Amino acid sequence: MADDKHDTDLPEDDPNYRAPAEKALKEILETDKEDESLQKYKAALLGDGATGSAIIIDEKDPRKVIPKVLILKVDGRGDVELDLTGDLGKLKEKPFTIKEGVSYQMEIVFYVQREIVAGLKYVQGTYRKGIRVDKDSWMIGSYGPKKESQSYTTPADEAPSGMIARGSYTVKSTFIDDDKTEHLKWEWTFDIKKDWD
Secondary structure (H helix, E strand, O other), X not given: OOOHHHHOOOOOOOOOOXXXXXXXXXXXXXXXXXXXXXXXXXXXXXXXXXXXXXXOOOOOOOOOEEEEEEEEEEOOOOOEEEEOOOOOHHHHHOOEEEEOOOEEEEEEEEEEOOOOEEEEEEEEEEEEOOEEEEEEEEEEEEEOOOOOOEEEEOOOEEOOOOOOXXXXXXXXXXXXXXXXXXXXXXXXEEEEEOOOO
């Protein structure tokens, strides 16, 4: 799936932004131990990880971020879930329908393990007949490792409407962080129609 077109969907670098230096979880916990309010903040951010013991969700998975599901929340319909743990190629083969003009949001559910991840982003390019028609990037934030899943929901958006907007679309998605680590890259498809199937 890694192709040049997909790589152009990544956010452009801001020359004034410098990602923070990566620090091990234990190093972060040891810093500023005398600052009680900072220690409370670290505990809230890290949850179980604040004890200094590594949080491992999947021993076989070396990633810090394990995306689990992308949920499409569409007004007037039940949620559509895209499982990000199985055969990602199948997501492109099974398009789902969105009624033109409806409001929708996307929720991304993921786990963070091993270390803190800084500047997590969800980036997507939307294509129709091979031409990119939209590009979006959402800053999800920085997260500490936790045994529980974590999630982010995008702001509400509206599906395009009108005869020209109707048709099939391909979305190329990437879950990436400040260190340019791509935690997952996948493609999925949807159809915009005049009405629900």
